[in-house]
Amino acid sequence: MAELHDLTAADLAAKIKARDVSAREVTDAFLARIEAVESSVKSFITVTPEEARAQADAVDARIAAGDAVGPLAGVPVALKDNLCTVGVETTCASQILRGFVPPYNATVVEKLTAAGVISLGKTNLDEFAMGSSTENSGMFTTRNPWNLDKVPGGSSGGSAAAVAAGEAPLSLGSDTGGSIRQPAAFCGLVGIKPTYGRVSRYGLVAFASSLDQIGPFAHTVEDAALLLTAISGPDERDSTSVPRPVPDYTKALTGDVKGLRIGVPSEYFAEGISPEVRASVLSAIGILRGLGAQVDEVSLPYTDYALAAYYIVAPAEASSNLARYDGVRYGRRTERSSNHIDLFEKTREEGFGPEVKQRILTGTYALSHGYYDAFYLKAQKVRTLLRRDFEAAFEKFDLLVTPTAPTTAFGIGEKSDDPLAMKLSDICTIPANMAGIPALSQCCGFDTHGLPVGMQLMGPAFSEEVLIRAAYAYEQATDWHQRRAKL
Amino acid sequence: MSASGQAGCYNEAAVQKSTATLFCRRLSRLMALTPDDVRNVGSLARLALTEDETERLTHQLNDLLDQFARLQELDTDDVPPTSHAVPVAAMLREDIVRPSLPREAVIAMGPQVDEELGGFIVPQVLGE
Numbered sequence: 001m002a003e004l005h006d007l008t009a010a011d012l013a014a015k016i017k018a019r020d021v022s023a024r025e026v027t028d029a030f031l032a033r034i035e036a037v038e039s040s041v042k043s044f045i046t047v048t049p050e051e052a053r054a055q056a057d058a059v060d061a062r063i064a065a066g067d068a069v070g071p072l073a074g075v076p077v078a079l080k081d082n083l084c085t086v087g088v089e090t091t092c093a094s095q096i097l098r099g100f101v102p103p104y105n106a107t108v109v110e111k112l113t114a115a116g117v118i119s120l121g122k123t124n125l126d127e128f129a130m131g132s133s134t135e136n137s138g139m140f141t142t143r144n145p146w147n148l149d150k151v152p153g154g155s156s157g158g159s160a161a162a163v164a165a166g167e168a169p170l171s172l173g174s175d176t177g178g179s180i181r182q183p184a185a186f187c188g189l190v191g192i193k194p195t196y197g198r199v200s201r202y203g204l205v206a207f208a209s210s211l212d213q214i215g216p217f218a219h220t221v222e223d224a225a226l227l228l229t230a231i232s233g234p235d236e237r238d239s240t241s242v243p244r245p246v247p248d249y250t251k252a253l254t255g256d257v258k259g260l261r262i263g264v265p266s267e268y269f270a271e272g273i274s275p276e277v278r279a280s281v282l283s284a285i286g287i288l289r290g291l292g293a294q295v296d297e298v299s300l301p302y303t304d305y306a307l308a309a310y311y312i313v314a315p316a317e318a319s320s321n322l323a324r325y326d327g328v329r330y331g332r333r334t335e336r337s338s339n340h341i342d343l344f345e346k347t348r349e350e351g352f353g354p355e356v357k358q359r360i361l362t363g364t365y366a367l368s369h370g371y372y373d374a375f376y377l378k379a380q381k382v383r384t385l386l387r388r389d390f391e392a393a394f395e396k397f398d399l400l401v402t403p404t405a406p407t408t409a410f411g412i413g414e415k416s417d418d419p420l421a422m423k424l425s426d427i428c429t430i431p432a433n434m435a436g437i438p439a440l441s442q443c444c445g446f447d448t449h450g451l452p453v454g455m456q457l458m459g460p461a462f463s464e465e466v467l468i469r470a471a472y473a474y475e476q477a478t479d480w481h482q483r484r485a486k487l
Numbered sequence: 488m489s490a491s492g493q494a495g496c497y498n499e500a501a502v503q504k505s506t507a508t509l510f511c512r513r514l515s516r517l518m519a520l521t522p523d524d525v526r527n528v529g530s531l532a533r534l535a536l537t538e539d540e541t542e543r544l545t546h547q548l549n550d551l552l553d554q555f556a557r558l559q560e561l562d563t564d565d566v567p568p569t570s571h572a573v574p575v576a577a578m579l580r581e582d583i584v585r586p587s588l589p590r591e592a593v594i595a596m597g598p599q600v601d602e603e604l605g606g607f608i609v610p611q612v613l614g615e
Contacts, residue, residue, distance in 0.1 A: 103592040196573045210571050236580035240571065243578055305561065308554045319532060326533070328607050333598035340610045345535035357534060358547050361525065364532040365548065378558050380568030385561070387569055419547055420554070436572025461573055 004029035005166035006484055009075045009223040012169055016074035019063070023074030027056040027118050030076045034120065034167045037487045042142050043152075043162035045081045046089055047121035052076065059116045071250075072226055073116030078168035080159045081122035082129055083214070084203040085109055088119075092205050093137040094127045096351025097331045106203025107238065108172060108214050108231045115230050120168050123158030127353045128322065129179055129207045131155050132425040135416045136355040143412070144186060145485035146451055150409035153183030153425075156217070160187040163217045164485050170227050171217045176207050177310055178405075178429025180215045181441035185404035185454020188443040188483065190224040190471065191217050193429075195461045196436035197242035199228075200235030208317035209240075211310075211433040220481050221442065221472040225249035228464065244462065252465040257473040258292035260466070263397030267303035268428055274407045280445035280453040281403045287477050288401070288470065298397060300389040305382050306431045307423065312366050312379035313434070318356075319363025325351065358419070387435045394460040399470060402428050404441040404454030432458050440467045443480040452480070519549040 004012070004026055015021045031049050038044060059074045079085065082092045084102035091097045105113070112119070126136035134142040134157035142157045144150040145165040152161040156173025160183035163171050173180040175193035184191025192215045199214045206212065216227035232246040264285060269278055289295045327333035327347030334350050337343035352360070366375035393400060405425055415422045432439040437458055444455035455474075457467045475481050525545045529536045536544065594600045599608040 100596055103588050103595065196571070234578065236578070239578050241578060242573065302561075305558060308557050311551060312555060312558075323533075327598060328609055329593075330596035331598070337610060340612050341533070343610055344533040345530075348533060349535040349537070352534070354540070354543070357536070357540065358544055360532050360534060361528050361544055362548060362551055365528045368528070368531060374559075375555060377568055378563060380570060381563035381566040382558055382561060383569040383572070384566050385563070387572060420550060434572065 005033040005169075007169065008220050009072060009169040009218060009226060010220070012075050013072055016063070017069070023056040023059040023063070023116075023118065024053065026074060027052050027076055027120075030120060030168060033165075037165050037167065040143065040148055040487065041145055041161050041165045041167070042140055043078070043123050043158045043165060043167055044121045045091055045093060045124050045139055045158070048088055048119065051088070052118050052120050055113070055118045059118070062116065070115040070230070072230055074118065075170060076118040076120045076168050077112060077227070078120050078123050078159055078162040078171040079109065080125055080156050080171070080173045082125060082174060082205040083109055083122075083172060084205065085119070085122065088122060090122065090205070091139070092128045093125045093139050094351065094353065094356070095138045095332060096325045096348070099332075100330050102203070104203060107200035107235045109203065111231055117230065123156070123162055123171060125158055126155035127356050128205070128318070129155040129174055129176055130318070130355050130359055132178070132182060132422050133410070133412075133415070134158065135412065136353060138353050141412060144409045145487055146188065147409065147449070149411055150451065151186065151412055153186035153405070153409065155179040157183045159217050160184055160189055160191070163187070163189055163219065165487055166484065169219070170223060172214055172227075172231070173217055174204055174207075174212055174214050175429075175433065176211045176314060177433050178426040180217065181429045181439060181454070181456060182405045182426060184217055184441040185443075185452065186409040188452030188480065188485070189217050189219060190221050190443075190481070191215065191441045192224050192228055192464070192467070193432060193439050194228065194232065194464060195242075195438040197240055198232050198438070198462065198464070200233070200238040200241045202235055202237040206321040208314040209321065210317060211314060221468055221475050222250060222253055224440075225253060225468050247465060249464060249468055252468040253472045254469055255473050255476050257288060257470050260293045260399070260470060261397045262288060262293045262295045262470070263298035263393055263400045264295060265298050265300045265303070265393070265400055265402060267300050268402035272406050272424065272427070273403055276447045277403045277405070277407060277453050280447075281401070281455045284444035284455050284474060285401050288474055291473050291477060293470070296397070298393050298400065300393060300431070302382065302385045302389050303431060306386055306434055307427055309379040309382040309386070310430045310434060311362070311423065312375050313383065315359040315363035316366045316376050317363070319360045319367065322356070322360055327351075355419070383434050386431055390431070390435045390437060390458075390460070398466055399457050399459040399463070402456045402458070404428055404456040408447045408449070408451035408453055428456060437461055438464050438467060440471050442471050442475065444474070444478075445480060520545055520552065
């Protein structure tokens with residue numbers, strides 16, 4: 001019989017509801033798994049066993065009393081450490097926030113707590129979510145459970161590794177340029193970046209406010225759909241959340257893709273995509289065609305400019321968002337200051353890591369007087385061109401299928417000295433953030449070294465149901481999602 | 488503003504002059520960003536940089552600027568900018584007075600606070 005930590009969230013929830021197992025037993029099983037494998041994987045910055053057990057006992061009490069509980073009651077989750085949690089340190093993997101214990105919860109955390117979901121702790125990330133491997137974490141580097149010498153991807157690498165290692169059945173990440181989808185691909189999971197505005201960003205520590213979205217990691221499409229349903233919806237504390245009712249995304253698990261129009265953008269299969277990744281994704285597209293989807297090629301001619309535009313827009317927003325870390329209201333303060341300017345400059349010098357400093361400087365430069373038009377305004381105009389590319393494609397297609405990342409997981413240290421090579425890792429995922437559209441990554445095979453390959457599905461704004469429908473149909477026709485990393 | 492005139496927080500004239508100079512340099516491609524330019528941007532961002540960092544960042548920023556130059560290939564004169572991808576009006580909540588976080592909770596995380604007065608302590612700003 002499979003161990004509890006190998007089960008899907010849907011199976012765990014069903015067992016808890018049927019009283020085959022208690023929420024407390026499930027929580028204890030995952031805490032034991034964390035104890036067993038955490039020293040080799042290093043997914044978590046903070047584990048909260050006492051809080052988790054107390055939450056689990058409360059859920060068990062509700063079930064024993066016959067109270068109606070939600071579809072994920074008693075199921076554990078791991079939270080990326082850029083989501084604010086009352087009473088639990090929230091660091092963004094940055095030394096500048098060491099010791100910060102938020103006085104309020106992120107909206108997604110409140111929603112999950114109300115749904116009886118058990119939080120196991122806070123996962124590692126690239127500092128302030130800036131990176132693609134967790135090597136920019138100000139704490140430590142997380143390892144890929146499929147091969148401990150490889151990165152788990154990033155920035156939500158801790159959240160991805162936690163699920164892939166069986167330390168949690170579900171987790172939440174955030175995605176600004178691929179930070180959910182690329183680690184999902186590297187760790188053989190389903191990861192969803194929802195439409196901008198679908199999920200409240202309240203309590204998500206801001207990186208680039210016009211691009212950030214919170215989303216789920218899971219072993220299966222069904223689990224991801226359950227978690228997405230639980231966290232979506234408008235929020236009066238996030239003025240950019242969209243006032244639109246939330247469907248039950250599990251209703252999209254029909255397995256039917258007959259007549260679905262799938263576009264294959266040639267620009268995403270160009271030079272730079274590894275032959276093994278290309279072959280896996282094309283073969284997956286063949287399976288979708290076999291299931292009745294109509295597949296045709298499409299062109300998104302401005303794709304090539306997305307990376308450059310993103311590396312202006314995201315740092316520009318970051319330089320503004322990260323101005324708040326000044327050593328006055330929270331986090332670290334320098335001990336070397338002689339006046340208030342000195343206090344700001346030295347606190348930030350000591351507290352931020354190299355990648356964050358680079359992005360703050362890039363953003364400050366791009367926004368500074370005399371450069372604004374040439375860089376920031378230009379990038380925003382290119383953003384319009386990228387959006388129009390998608391709008392034109394979605395007149396003819398219901399969704400687009402591409403690789404999630406150009407390669408499978410790379411080695412720890414392999415790209416850490418080459419920032420540009422690292423950034424190319426996000427080349428397939430950045431356009432969806434720039435256009436605000438939803439995108440899903442799922443496993444579509446393994447390379448010759450046994451590392452997972454990710455396939456990306458992108459659809460028009462608020463088409464999450466279509467993505468989930470297609471991904472579920474593909475998943476039912478294959479068995480990649482049943483494999484587990486051996487640790 | 489300090490007595491020396493050396494910036495309360497922002498010296499508009501100096502910033503305009505230095506950034507305008509930088510811009511001309513980039514456009515004419517006479518030279519790339521220098522370590523001094525990078526230190527200047529660092530000071531705009533209130534970020535002190537060590538010598539090693541300045542050298543590394545000068546190199547990295549110049550690499551990025553080369554990438555950005557590609558965007559100039561595109562004619563965008565008639566293209567409106569996109570600041571938010573999903574065009575919706577900002578959602579506003581009812582304008583009703585409601586309790587905010589208690590003051591103690593807000594100052595609890597400050598590195599240096601005065602609990603009695605309920606405030607954050609910073610180095611002297613006026614009349615240095």
